[in-house]
Amino acid sequence: MEALNSHNVAVMFFSLAVLLGVARALGELAQRLRQPSVLGELLAGVILGPTILGRIAPTLNETLFPLHGVNAIALDSIATLAIGLFLLVAGMEVDLSTAWKQGKTGGKIGLSSIAFPFVVAILAAFIFPEALGRQPDSDPLVFALFFAIAISISALPIIAKTLIDMGLYRSDLGMVVISAAILNDVIGWVIFAVILGFLSGTGGAGMEIVMTIALTLIFIGGMLTFGRYLIHKMLPFVQAYTRWPAGELSFAMILGLLGAAFTEWIGIHAILGAFIVGVAIGDSSHLRERSRVIIGDFVSFIFAPVFFASIGLKVDFFAHFDAGLVLVVLLMACVCKLVGGTLGARWGGMSRQESIAVGFAMLSVGAMGIIVGMIALNAGIIDERLFVALIVMAMVTSMISGPSMRLVLHKEKKWKLRDVLSSKLFIRSLHANTRRQVIHEMAAAVGETGDLDTTVLELAVRAREEIMSTGIGNGVALPHARIAGLKEVWVVVGISSHGIDFDAPDGKPANLIFLILTPEDDPGAQLDIAAEITRRFRDQDTVDAALRTEHFTDFLALMRAGVQ
């Protein structure tokens, strides 16, 4: 075997560490700014690639992320494996049964959200191919189809995340949107596969184009029916006769790799096979939760950041940034997708306001559009200018989707405890011995930090406490009040070693006390936070763990893990 030499190995490990490190750091930052993490991961590649690092330290850039030679192949191999596994996981997250249940409305939105942008984009690409960035020697039809699919596909993971953040995932609206997005995803990839069949010219492995397309459709149809059934029937045998969880994990991985190899071999891209196999596996109720978590987490949090960062290494985003083209592509995508989604929802009988919200929900192009763009660039169908425009469009649509939806539905993001906790408002050892003293001590912390009148806060909480005491049992109490004129949400966490009587139903004194102060005009804040605390501390183990924390950091770490 042609072995990597010592220098290659050192560079490979170091470049992976840098790529993963910067991608994860910027991914975290993006999430802090309430943006999808893929945005930050992509930016990492732009920073480490020719766009920025290549300008300020070309030698370093060339050593770490060379474009030719052994290390280029090494990184490309790992990125290729990463994208295959990412699509396997994306497929596993597609829940076909959900899509069926929402039936008609979801179907109409799914169809309309892909058909409308597709038709508009294909016309535009036929009429202005050069302006849009077609490579001179690429086929006009293939180019038009590619451009259309890059604009009409939707990013299921980002849509799902937005709905979860808004507490809408399990609502009727949420389920309709998810089923539409699933349909959009599956139709989008099937069309994409057919286009890839055209693209390969003579087809894969020397076969005819027609043969490639026929095999693709047979593969997709077969996997989603017979293959899905077979996997569902085989899983209990795998679980019964192999080592747990090694057998189930490798079963899923082997099928994913085989699917990827097959679709690549017949002349379409490996990711399609991995995606379809993922759908077939993920749909089985026999697949255990632990396997989903192990594959899902490892791939989403290790492989995916490496892959998305590696995209930015390929292109100089400054040199190929064409503001006019970016604007055209972005506007076209926004208008077409918004109109397509909204019309579909109206067609399905939804109200006007909800229909517009659905349109915004379906707007997000995200990771899927990036992948389509990357494949088109590698295949020499589009030029770097359009590639950059597509990436910007994919990211911007994902960024505006959530906030616009919130605006249309007048629905605030759910308040989360971890967003309002602060080290200044964490009192490790309360001095107070009575309920009244505790309220004073905790209200004073808010008064001091927020420069507010402690007495006002204290009286409001005591007035509320007199109506009904706030001990919820398990040694937890939630004194609270809505305060007129308050601008922010304040939560103080206090731990009392001896326990304070808060008249709990189980009679236990409270050792863990949360003081919740919210603006009078935002009733949702208090409800969200009180509900989260009740849910989290229903379990005595969590209460005990909280009481054992020594510093604010430990407490915050505890609130990050486990139930949300």
Added chain:
Amino acid sequence: MEALNSHNVAVMFFSLAVLLGVARALGELAQRLRQPSVLGELLAGVILGPTILGRIAPTLNETLFPLHGVNAIALDSIATLAIGLFLLVAGMEVDLSTAWKQGKTGGKIGLSSIAFPFVVAILAAFIFPEALGRQPDSDPLVFALFFAIAISISALPIIAKTLIDMGLYRSDLGMVVISAAILNDVIGWVIFAVILGFLSGTGGAGMEIVMTIALTLIFIGGMLTFGRYLIHKMLPFVQAYTRWPAGELSFAMILGLLGAAFTEWIGIHAILGAFIVGVAIGDSSHLRERSRVIIGDFVSFIFAPVFFASIGLKVDFFAHFDAGLVLVVLLMACVCKLVGGTLGARWGGMSRQESIAVGFAMLSVGAMGIIVGMIALNAGIIDERLFVALIVMAMVTSMISGPSMRLVLHKEKKWKLRDVLSSKLFIRSLHANTRRQVIHEMAAAVGETGDLDTTVLELAVRAREEIMSTGIGNGVALPHARIAGLKEVWVVVGISSHGIDFDAPDGKPANLIFLILTPEDDPGAQLDIAAEITRRFRDQDTVDAALRTEHFTDFLALMRAGVQ
């Protein structure tokens, strides 16, 4: 970026699928035969490599696993990443605090088990270098050191697995052996690192050898003290201020990759850095169980099989099999390691019998010896003949370690429920309505399957039942008897939809009934199986899940997962 072309991508995914598939299948087979799974994984490479597939289908072998070109580099990159991550996980499983607790005795065994074989092997390698397979142009000292370390290192994971299988892991003997193996591992890798320093000649990155060795020792010392402390302090911040579990997972991975890159850069092998970083991370009590499971399972069950199988792809095991050399190396390793371990245990004040058992426990060279051999071969220090002999030695010592220990301690392998379950003895719907009828119905199943006298079995169980009823609550009952002259262990599983009164402490009728028949002269069998059933079905959810199973396969799958 130099991209893989479509053919390369298809070959890469397919060869990974084949490698993983055959490795996992043979790994399962090895475990079925009570052997370490690494044995089967290695054999997969031998079958798919030049040894077998290369002989019967050279074109296929060359297409799937080429020795030169893009796909060779692709596979080597992934295998290199895999071994780095495998050592990271191996390090994470090292529990330094355990090693400290067992203090003196473990320390003496650890030292002696590495020192004795090391000295003997180094003398042998100096006196007969050519006979042992030194490459003519390699340094005699480096060769001798390499040979000595390959023989004296022990495989912690295999030793731990053997002890768990025998139910000795938590015993005093088990803890002493584990702490000795940890010490052996850490000392072994440090010596190995120093040897690699010598090997690199001018040192890595053009530095002096002395510098390389100094940096190695500083790195190891620093990581195991200050680095370990720093990681322990940083983990709560990572948990508190990043997304869970993405932050913690990528934190561990980034550190592992950086450690690997650093040690490779200074001129020793990447795996050492990954291993030491793994020890430092794994030692922190702040690292959450879920992160350990995700990284551990994915790496152990996906990356590790691929890596071990890839080793067999490098060498023709038939062409380079030198029976004489294999015998010499094997005998030397067995005698030296057995003597070294036993003497260490005697020195530590253990009894003669226990000392010999410890000697056998420390015998296993396993994966660690294979890795050392592979590095030496790649570096041109040893020839293929010695490589093959080392691999055989590593595997054979691992195979005989467990059985010999059992023999010395007169300790049988623990009985496990899943080993005695059979589809013929699974009665999905019991017809019987009374306790007496149930015992008859279930005993008859054994009588028929094993060609035994049902009446004898039935009377023995009823006699036992009269002394004390066997309902254990939660709707589970365990009628049982030890039968004179019985040769095998029989367990019948019966499900009764209406429930049978077995006089349980909670008064519930039994819906899930296990009939346990064991030979009179093997009291351990009944205890092991009854204890396992009690442990598993303490939890009402498990009972409910068992009652919902439709086929034997579902029931067996349930017994595979969860607590052991």
